[in-house]
Amino acid sequence: MQISNEAPAKNTAEDRNPIGRPDFISVKDFNFFYGKKQALHEINMDIPERQVTALIGPSGCGKSTLLRNFNRMNELIDGVHHTGDIRILGKSIFDKGVEVISLRRSIGMVFQKSNPFPKSIYENVVFALRISGISKKSDLDECVERSLRGAALWNEVKDRLHESALGLSGGQMQRLCIARAIANRPKVLLMDEPCSALDPIATVKVEELIRELKQQFTIVIVTHNMQQATRCSDNTAFFYLGKLVEYADTQKIFSNPSEKQTEDYITGRFG
């Protein structure tokens, strides 16, 4: 089988976003191991700036593992190691000079299950800023409004900012987590199945938000929902057994994939 590890057609990406850098995140010869078990094999891909890139594939294919490598979250697991490199804006995230906390500050992450802190809506949003030592009220207020507006939640919660975040609906909680993730103005937003626990209306709102957010952030989303990948993403990467099988423009992947494995997966013929 021919593995196409090439970035999506450059002209297409540049047409959509002529000022964006096509290799904003660059994965080079990347292998990742949980102990002796190799989870990712020779991954090479460039993720374009301010576009949405979807990672799809069956469970265990390595897509979430790759996502969690972008902010080095996998390092929290014992016995993991990697070879190869991941660069953001040309700089390796594994360089000795890179401070992990600072890296994670520049890469927001939203998880499958919304996980607001048992604090007020306001305190959830400014949590990272307070940790960074920012305490000036006007700065925090500005951040709360900007982040909640960015997460399309401001109008729904502006009158109850100091109420518990745990009183929000599931969809609102997930958008609050997105607000929290973008509060620090990260460069990249990682989303690991952000809508899998949401009802259809909340899903639509988050998907709409993803399309808005890509004006400012480079977004990488893991999803099992292929309709969602077609609706939200500009580029799609299909992973299978830890390998990047095909990576191309989303429309190409879902209308005319080059690889038989991709076709079999998206048409439901795997098994």
Next chain:
Amino acid sequence: MESARHILTSFEDALDNLRKDVLMMSSLASRSLENARKGLFERDEDWCNTVIADDEEIDALEIQIDSEGMEIMLRFHPFASDLRNVIAAMKTSVNLERASDQSVGIARRARKLIALPFMPATARIEPIFNLASSVFNDAMKSYADNDIELSRTIKLRDKELDELNRDFADNLTELMPQNPEHIRAFLELIFVARCLERIGDQAKNIAEDVIYAVSVKDIRHSNSAR
């Protein structure tokens, strides 16, 4: 590319049924064309009436195929080749229904011709009938077998059919002044040839949809078949 079966058997069954219904519709449309031929050349009104009566079944199949295609899209959200196949099936059924309408048109003209005195010039339309029938059946064969090489031959053959139709109309028009008693029959035959030419167009449309479904190449409105 040869594909495995879908994991979801209800999806696999729905796609199979859709395809079977299109093939059934094509068999009926092909039979109608042949019945129209018999009605015309054997001067047998029963065959003509059969064509007209059978059209109802073909119309019903078009509606059924549309409904099945919609249901597949609604329930299974097909992607890639599956999506193209569903769309091709729905578009093919429209073309089959229109081809069948042309057979009905031929049958109606044939009935009028039967009511008129026999005219030897009727035999002149046989090559057009043969070519239209062959083009139509090959378009459906290419659909049934996903044979895009066969599909690619259709466009040129349809052009040939267009030329035959034009020549036929010119020849009959030339014959009219010398045979004023047959003018009405000549006109009916010109209309029959026009129906056959339209069947060629439907066949070409079907062939183009097969090429798109199989190879993702959209050759509509292009000069090349490739």
